Amino acid sequence: MTATGHTAPAPAPGCVLCAAPGTFGPRHPAEPRSGLCPACIAAGKPTRDGLEQAVVIVAGQSLAGAEALDLATAPPEELSYHLGAVKRSLRSVLQLLAPVGEGGR
Secondary structure, three states, X not given: OOOOOOOOOOOOOEOOOOOOEOOXXXXXXXXXXXXXXXXXXXXXXXXXXXXXXXXXXXXXXXXXXXXXXXXXXXXXXXXXXHHHHHHHHHHHHHHHHOOOOXXXX
């Protein structure tokens, strides 16, 4: 328990990014590298929050490109490209929202 009456977060059983076994401390949203193993920190890997933001940005760009497409005059190859981009973007966003199973993905 903390002084404010809340329970303190328990240390995670592994790295929150690569799932390497070990205790690397609790995950604190205010500290982007908290909960990461030394190898991920040394490699400068982006945090999960950073990856989520990147996926959302790319998805938004793909959707904006598809919305700007004039369906009446677009050639079939351009239509299929934008449809594929929208599909990939939506899949990426849905994967962020999907619960991760016991073994990860």
